Amino acid sequence: MRVIVIGAGMFGASVAYQLARNGVAVTIIDHAHPGKATMAGAGIVCPWATRIEDPSWYEMYAAGGRFYDELIGGLNGAGETELGYRKVGALVTATDPDQFKEAGERIARRVATAPEAGDVRLLSAEQARAKFPVLREGLEAYFIPGGARVDARLLSAAMVRAAVALGAEFRTDYAALEFEGGRVRCRDGAGQIVPGDEIVVAGGAWASQILEPLGIAHPVKPQKGQIIHLRLAGVATANWPVLLPMTSHYMLTFDDSRVVVGATREDDSGFDYRVTAAGQAEVLAAGMDIAPGLVNAEIIETRIGFRPAGPSVKPIFGRVPGVEGLSVGNGLGAGGISIGPYAGKLLADIVQGKPTELPVSAYAPQRA
Amino acid sequence: MRVIVIGAGMFGASVAYQLARNGVAVTIIDHAHPGKATMAGAGIVCPWATRIEDPSWYEMYAAGGRFYDELIGGLNGAGETELGYRKVGALVTATDPDQFKEAGERIARRVATAPEAGDVRLLSAEQARAKFPVLREGLEAYFIPGGARVDARLLSAAMVRAAVALGAEFRTDYAALEFEGGRVRCRDGAGQIVPGDEIVVAGGAWASQILEPLGIAHPVKPQKGQIIHLRLAGVATANWPVLLPMTSHYMLTFDDSRVVVGATREDDSGFDYRVTAAGQAEVLAAGMDIAPGLVNAEIIETRIGFRPAGPSVKPIFGRVPGVEGLSVGNGLGAGGISIGPYAGKLLADIVQGKPTELPVSAYAPQRA
Amino acid sequence: MRVIVIGAGMFGASVAYQLARNGVAVTIIDHAHPGKATMAGAGIVCPWATRIEDPSWYEMYAAGGRFYDELIGGLNGAGETELGYRKVGALVTATDPDQFKEAGERIARRVATAPEAGDVRLLSAEQARAKFPVLREGLEAYFIPGGARVDARLLSAAMVRAAVALGAEFRTDYAALEFEGGRVRCRDGAGQIVPGDEIVVAGGAWASQILEPLGIAHPVKPQKGQIIHLRLAGVATANWPVLLPMTSHYMLTFDDSRVVVGATREDDSGFDYRVTAAGQAEVLAAGMDIAPGLVNAEIIETRIGFRPAGPSVKPIFGRVPGVEGLSVGNGLGAGGISIGPYAGKLLADIVQGKPTELPVSAYAPQRA
């Protein structure tokens, strides 16, 4: 059996890697869309702080978070070193006292059954600034040791490389699907048939257009995010925790004196690759508000990503009913970083006909 | 009537502009693909030198060349100033004497009936180097005054602006087609219906994937081109002629001391956006061979474009048989710059139900 | 006689061009500093609106503005086409009514003796928005037909090319000065002596460091400017007037649907090449405030320039007293675009020992 995985974002890279680990032959085709959410995605693994309360959606978050240790361990064992992952802890704060109190209760309730979160502590404003020196003065914060940051671009590339090292094939190209005698077939950008027995569509925000030729209505829409990378030259940011101020914005750092401030959530912009005046101004203002120490930071770049979202964002993954040999994995929205690797593992199990760790029927795709 | 034009490359921009000039309401949707051929396209209008001998294909080239004066005049009249077009003349040469002789005969035969080519002259090697100072020594050349250069990126943007000034709407987004009750309907990237009565697909190398959901097999494939921009700082290149050395490579200049060397023709690479070691080396070698004076030039950038080509490249344009309200314009390959504006004019006439200047039935799209 | 001109910004390029026009042999050496003010400079020629009231400083502004017609005519005559200059008119407005009234009086007083400004008109808010469609509603404006925009990068490159076409030599390199037997000598970055009889230092913000080895204290300091380029895709901006809202910010457009919003004035930042969070936020806010129609514009780039300024910014140009063969031209600050070409003309006259149109002794450099 050979499986064609379309899309090498977090979801697709994970599916490919997990299949390859199980000895399955894999062909990965990725279009290298400039706005691929994974390529823009600098993110946070900290399920315990999320304001999402839907139980099964939260269960995915929690399991996705737990799965990271196993994933990172496996990739390290395979010789991969550039994973873009570090468990630096998360700092949860809020400028509104009620929100802060709520966040504290939510976290306490959840970490009670999540030992991987570590010992959560309430930090004074001074303690919080000691951990995140550009933070606004006067803000208490909860510190969750198990929180981690992820550079999705590096992590997905590492999963692809690990898959390739296990025999998978990787191509940068467009993939088109068509029906041929009742089965789905894949052609590449030059029109040649790509050999394969099973096809997994993990095309993120572009999945709808990949599935459309098959007459499959796929509800995922692009949600545009603009995310700004700043440099604090000379400042050792490698071990700063991720910062969750309980707004739609957030902050995290990378080793090279880099601070990332995210992100807009633009639902009606379609595939608009532009960095906009208002988007840039919004993210800069949010960043300087919660972290005034960024005022003199250097703007390195603004990344654009299209999260695969929809009216009510929830994961979609599984076999497409009524279409032999076709599976889909998508719809993680802003949760792609937390959940992607784990959801990819579940989908790889489904494709191989194995039982899954969690019940997955709630996420099954519809046939239109 | 409102016409939706998908694609704002040379073909689509021309269709939209010509429709708008005729008072037709137009919505232009362009995906801003980074590898759009038009965006990479620095090109040459010089039909009389082409080695293409197929009579109807050549007739399109010749008519496309003739049309430029009218196009430029109209855009200038509309207040557009940044057209990227200048009639600097063409220098045709060859390192192989037989090829050079053949080229001379071909040109003489053609310009006999093409007064717009001007008085063609045979230049000595010294005269040729006076016009194109970095040229290899010892090469005679034909000078064709009517030859011109085009920056396709600027010219298509000018046609779009002129269309917008006439009331057209312009959007940067993905467009998806579907059948609904026997008619074709267009949705944008956010899934909203784009209102319109007629749809023109001018998606270039991406047209196949736009048409695929309708079950229409479209034979156009991407032909990748890598094209290098060099700077000769301080050198006044604005009036250098375009250079046609009778290979698949060519050279032209822009006003800002820029020399453009084109281009690879890669037929089997699909949509591969990468500048490659071999592609870069090929174009640099070809450039330095014919123009050793470029050795110390600065490399500014390499652009990637996907020409809409196919097994036997010929234009395809007209109404799609059996599908009401759907037209296609595509397949110009490396001729997109010479022919694009004119072919767009013809297709605009077809969409409006007007007679066309040339017979166009030979170019009609097939229904699969 | 051969003159070495160090620096190819507005001032140096003009000196070199004017010398070359007079048959003087010229060697231009430019270090291509990334933050050269000229390279970032998108500017405005509209002396009549400036709030500068110092009579001799204003006289330079006015003469600088008048000189543009002659300059542009000369370059066009020399075959230069890419000048980055257009007389689109200037729109002067203010959100504060008193400021607006003052501006009107200032303009009226000045244009009375400046026919080149054209017929100044007071526009209603609607008329103003018709000329500059993204402008805030409700703002009256004065329209000054003689106002022009300049892309300093293109204009200085054109002057260099015109000089080269007249025989000047152009090199991208560092130039170092030293005393040798009582005369000043110039070495290039490889340590070789650059032959020349006269040396003109037009190094802008870097002039102090060029002159320092000679023991000459030069008061010019860098004033950092961050300037943002936005795109309004599909919008024909080629003929929008420049916008002067009587703050330190301003706006102008280019032909390719580009709107430029300038600029910070940072006096104590030294040579700090970074785009900063606060600088970017300041300019975006200023732009969206006066022109809310920019909210959805695309950010293309932010340019950094170091204006050659100082405690009390005034032009400095002339022979350095006591040092044979050494001249300096500098200190134009934010006026480099308005005054640069004209001041370069004056300095070229000085170097040639010709009388100057205006008295220039007030601008003579000191010996330290």
Added chain:
Amino acid sequence: MRVIVIGAGMFGASVAYQLARNGVAVTIIDHAHPGKATMAGAGIVCPWATRIEDPSWYEMYAAGGRFYDELIGGLNGAGETELGYRKVGALVTATDPDQFKEAGERIARRVATAPEAGDVRLLSAEQARAKFPVLREGLEAYFIPGGARVDARLLSAAMVRAAVALGAEFRTDYAALEFEGGRVRCRDGAGQIVPGDEIVVAGGAWASQILEPLGIAHPVKPQKGQIIHLRLAGVATANWPVLLPMTSHYMLTFDDSRVVVGATREDDSGFDYRVTAAGQAEVLAAGMDIAPGLVNAEIIETRIGFRPAGPSVKPIFGRVPGVEGLSVGNGLGAGGISIGPYAGKLLADIVQGKPTELPVSAYAPQRA
């Protein structure tokens, strides 16, 4: 005592870090020149293969190589993680059999007294390709386990961060020196005096211009290098050894599927920041010749660096005779990566008046 270190390349960053570790107050000023050799430098630590035979020059190489373990250990201990360093081993080969034999003898002789080189082995062509899969077929190679690669940009930034964490101050600015009452004084780009008792000039290729105002003739000249970064998408390159084909070119990889091919050595180009047609073609040809598997690799970027070199390149470091409070560290040429950190340590010792591990008088700067 406060020491001002001018330049944050390999040499300066090391001086600053070593001083800060010893409790000395440090101010680092770096001009962020785009062509700083360190910023372009992707390099190799493998002293045992170098063709340099001058004993004291080789001694520096060898000591510089040995020092890396201590350096990396110290930075790791300080919490620095992004060091750009990995001991992946070196593959020494040659297309000329005599050269290969010579290289083998040279290595054998040197590693005899260098246990840190590890057990050198002769590999068959197949074994060599197993370690470096894009290598040309048929080439035997020596494998030296102790060879390492360095991303000088990351390593110098890590040393700066470690210095800052120990209290050093870091500024991006231009620094100018002048005499004042017999002592040297430093001013920043805004003309303000930078407080400090000792000044270390580690300005690399720019040091001559920093020292010139003091009348100090410094023999270092820029040697331009053009270095190309290629991507082999999906390929796990993290553990490939560095490749030394005994030409002036070399190859090394980074974790993100990146292969770096270096570099031109251009001695007479001065400070010319341009990527040139000939330079790019030379490096691509050299790379594809020794490693044909790069033919289809993606060109990511070309970096330009100016190595601080000179007629007979040798390190220069120590106190400047006759000028109190002034030291210089420079002249490492292409050896900056191997020697820089160690030479910085030696210079830090000198500045503190400590004895040095090696005799250093041979490297002392002259007073002109």
